[in-house]
Amino acid sequence: MMSYIFYIIAIVSAAMVGFLLRLPLLPERPMRQSWTISIVFPTIIIAVSLYAMFDYFKIYNGIYTAIIIGVFAAVFCRYLLEKLVPIPDRGDSQ
Amino acid sequence: MNEILAIVLGAVLSWLNFVLIDIWMGLPEAPGVRGAKAIGKSIEKRDGDLGGGYFSGNIVCSPDASAGTLLASCCYFAFHSPAGGLIAALFVYFGNRICADPGYAGTTGALTITILIWATSYIGLSPQNFIVGIVIAILTIQGLYHPLVSKLIGKMARKMNRKVIEPE
Numbered sequence: 656m657m658s659y660i661f662y663i664i665a666i667v668s669a670a671m672v673g674f675l676l677r678l679p680l681l682p683e684r685p686m687r688q689s690w691t692i693s694i695v696f697p698t699i700i701i702a703v704s705l706y707a708m709f710d711y712f713k714i715y716n717g718i719y720t721a722i723i724i725g726v727f728a729a730v731f732c733r734y735l736l737e738k739l740v741p742i743p744d745r746g747d748s749q
Numbered sequence: 750m751n752e753i754l755a756i757v758l759g760a761v762l763s764w765l766n767f768v769l770i771d772i773w774m775g776l777p778e779a780p781g782v783r784g785a786k787a788i789g790k791s792i793e794k795r796d797g798d799l800g801g802g803y804f805s806g807n808i809v810c811s812p813d814a815s816a817g818t819l820l821a822s823c824c825y826f827a828f829h830s831p832a833g834g835l836i837a838a839l840f841v842y843f844g845n846r847i848c849a850d851p852g853y854a855g856t857t858g859a860l861t862i863t864i865l866i867w868a869t870s871y872i873g874l875s876p877q878n879f880i881v882g883i884v885i886a887i888l889t890i891q892g893l894y895h896p897l898v899s900k901l902i903g904k905m906a907r908k909m910n911r912k913v914i915e916p917e
Contacts, residue, residue: 687775690851697842700856704839707832740846 658710661721662703668725669702670694676733690742692732702728750873759874759882763818766862767886768905770814774854776807777906778914781850785810792895800906800913801899805891811848814858815890817841819883821859825866826876834863 673694682689682696692698706724710716777800780786785806792802808815820841824833838859845852862883866876890898906912 685775687773687853688851696853697856700838700842700860704835704842707835708839711828711830711832711836740843743849 658716661710661716661718662706664718664721665702665706665725665728666699668722669698669728670725672726672729673698673732676729678729678733692736694729697736698728698732701732752878755874755878756881756885758869759878760885761882762865762869763822763862763879763883764886764889766865767814767818767858767883768890768902769909770858770861771804771808771854772902772906772909772911774814774857775911776813776854777801777804777902777911779803780810781807782810782848792899795896797896797899798903799899800911801902802895803913804902804906805895805899808887808891811850811855812841812844813850813854815883815887816844817855817858817860818862819880819887821862822866822876822879822883825863826880831863831867834859834866838863 678698679691679693680695682691682693686696702725705728706716706721708714709720709724780789780803785803788806788809789799789802792805793799807813812820817838821834821837824837825831827833828836838856841855841859842852845855862879866874866879890902
């Protein structure tokens with residue numbers, strides 16, 4: 656059984672830390688062409704998916720895990736994501 | 750539920766999920782990579798629609814909502830839980846980023862099909878119906894007759910205000 660409340664805690668934690676790290680709430684419009692990393696996409700998606708992984712495999716679960724995963728997701732998106740999977744050069748992609 | 754009926758229903762839901770999300774996310778507007786452009790132009794040359802061709806090309810070249818739908822269905826089945834669909838969304842997102850794609854279509858497709866599988870489990874559909882369903886759905890787009898399918902996709906794209914933007 657999924658512990659929905661902890662997923663919500665992970666989302667809130669990621670969103671709060673994202674705000675503190677000055678991530679925008681949403682990518683700029685048109686969103687479908689934007690590469691901007693924002694709170695809604697992909698910070699919250701990463702937080703929820705990571706918590707699902709920890710919860711399903713019974714590595715750790717509960718309120719502290721949800722908070723720590725939320726913080727990690729926001730810090731990861733702010734500082735590491737673009738280094739790990741950089742935005743492609745226009746010349747490379749087209 | 751009768752298994753054949755369940756597979757047909759799974760195929761219809763998967764088709765609608767991936768086609769509508771991919772069009773909404775602008776796949777028919779422009780090719781994401783050179784390969785997608787080549788596929789689009791080739792389909793246009795064979796009396797197809799350029800927007801529909803770019804749509805097919807983009808699906809081939811990066812994991813969009815079609816791959817998101819397939820992977821989320823597989824993970825939901827393997828994990829016996831909606832957590833599988835959520836985990837699939839993470840891997841689809843990173844797969845998208847590696848393939849020069851911002852990742853909106855694939856991730857959204859994975860999350861929406863997870864919700865759909867969870868909701869339809871109450872009327873007797875199971876994740877394996879969706880796995881077969883999405884394979885059939887992708888076959889109808891990529892494997893039968895490109896010119897006709899590309900015209901249908903092009904028409905749907907124009908209705909959803911996603912017209913082709915010619916790359917320079």
